Amino acid sequence: MIPKTIKKLVVANWKMHGNLKQNAALLNDFVATLANLKHTQVVVCAPYPYLAQLQSALQHSDIAWGAQNLAKNEIGPYTGEVSAGMLRDFGATYVIVGHSERATAYCESDENIAQKFMVAKKHGITPILCVGETLIEREAGVMEMVVSKQLDAIINAYGAAVFANTVISYEPIWAIGTGLAATPEQAKSMHRFIRNKIAALNSEAANQLKILYGGSVNPQNALQLCIVENIDGGLIGRCSLNAQDFESICYAAEKAAA
Ligand code: PGA
Numbered sequence: 001m002i003p004k005t006i007k008k009l010v011v012a013n014w015k016m017h018g019n020l021k022q023n024a025a026l027l028n029d030f031v032a033t034l035a036n037l038k039h040t041q042v043v044v045c046a047p048y049p050y051l052a053q054l055q056s057a058l059q060h061s062d063i064a065w066g067a068q069n070l071a072k073n074e075i076g077p078y079t080g081e082v083s084a085g086m087l088r089d090f091g092a093t094y095v096i097v098g099h100s101e102r103a104t105a106y107c108e109s110d111e112n113i114a115q116k117f118m119v120a121k122k123h124g125i126t127p128i129l130c131v132g133e134t135l136i137e138r139e140a141g142v143m144e145m146v147v148s149k150q151l152d153a154i155i156n157a158y159g160a161a162v163f164a165n166t167v168i169s170y171e172p173i174w175a176i177g178t179g180l181a182a183t184p185e186q187a188k189s190m191h192r193f194i195r196n197k198i199a200a201l202n203s204e205a206a207n208q209l210k211i212l213y214g215g216s217v218n219p220q221n222a223l224q225l226c227i228v229e230n231i232d233g234g235l236i237g238r239c240s241l242n243a244q245d246f247e248s249i250c251y252a253a254e255k256a257a258a
Contacts, residue, residue: 008226008253009167009210009233011043011128012240013068013096023050027057029243034063034250039257040233042250043094044240045128048082051090059091066094066125069102072115084123095120096235098150099130100173110153117154121162128167128235129154130214131194135174143172144193151197160201164208168194169235175215177237184228187213191230219248226256 018026023046034042043064046054054065071081087095097120098113113129120127131150133143147170154162170190175181182190191211199206213225214235225231233253239245 008040008257031061040254066092114153132171164205169212171214181216222249222252
């Protein structure tokens with residue numbers, strides 16, 4: 001059996017929400033309430049214009065922060081893009097790559113996502129790679145094939161060793177923002193599949209990889225999900241916009257890790 005990583009990770013994905021005032025209120029609350037967590041790393045991922053706000057609000061706390069996307073290129077004439085080096089300049093330590101909302105709306109290919117994953121790593125930013133299937137794919141029973149193909153884009157280009165000290169977030173598309181989370185059994189099975197797939201190629205990388213679950217995590221289901229083997233934490237959308245909800249989820253992760 002593969003040992004799970006010890007510390008949990010809970011990531012707030014604010015998506016395209018927030019403003020200076022609302023963010024300040026949330027961040028102050030997070031800093032005050034989540035300061036004593038010992039077994040859980042908390043991360044906040046906000047839209048680009050608020051990176052400086054995160055940097056300053058979180059600088060004296062253990063809460064890390066990051067972006068929700070980055071450019072696959074390192075520098076050049078790419079209007080509107082933000083590079084890994086720029087994120088690093090502000091002190092970002094995490095970045096979400098391949099979120100299905102982006103992949104669908106902006107036609108991001110698995111190969112582009114793989115490049116983003118690697119450029120983040122190169123600049124010392126931990127990539128949080130999102131993978132997951134649609135409802136049609138789950139109903140057809142091909143969810144493992146779909147996730148496998150998403151992982152293969154990285155494995156085939158760069159090898160499985162690159163997953164060491166990175167994060168994969170299993171996010172079934174049908175569970176995102178729908179209120180219908182995967183059951184602990186469904187998540188358990190996919191998380192085991194992901195860990196085993198990487199372990200078969202590189203067991204050390206598999207041990208150093210965190211696998212999050214994302215998709216309608218809330219204070220009611222967080223503990224049930226976080227205690228599942230191979231679930232190392234969560235990627236939280238809607239509930240990360242409410243201080244109490246997000247903090248309850250972080251405390252559930254803390255309880256599951258203790
Ligand atoms: P949700 O979003 O928690 O609102 O379902 C999760 C995500 O998209 O990361």
